[in-house]
Amino acid sequence: MAGRRREAHVDSEESNHRQPARSPSAKEGRYANFFQVGHNEFEFLIEFGQQDRGIHTRIYVSPQYAHVLSELLAETLRQHELEFGGKRGTGQRPT
Secondary structure (H helix, E strand, O other): OOOOOOOOOOHHHHHHHOOOOOOOOHOOOOOOOOEEEEEOOEEEEEEEEEEEOEEEEEEEOOOOHHHHHHHHHHHHHHHHHHOOOOOOOOOOOOO
């Protein structure tokens, strides 16, 4: 994907214990046009997929990291709108 890449890094005890990706498939890019989000008291589940093929990726994060992800996505969308113009398809999901 061309364009700018934004990352959020939060220093914590949790992030210091993560294992590095061991296989090339761990960095494989996947296209998604279908999303689901669920939560309970302790974690958020974010699912990515394709409308025709179903869910292909599930990510579990703590509420704290869900908030970091939300802020990162919102800021990146604001920057995209500044660079490329206003919101597209506001109020409707692409089909």
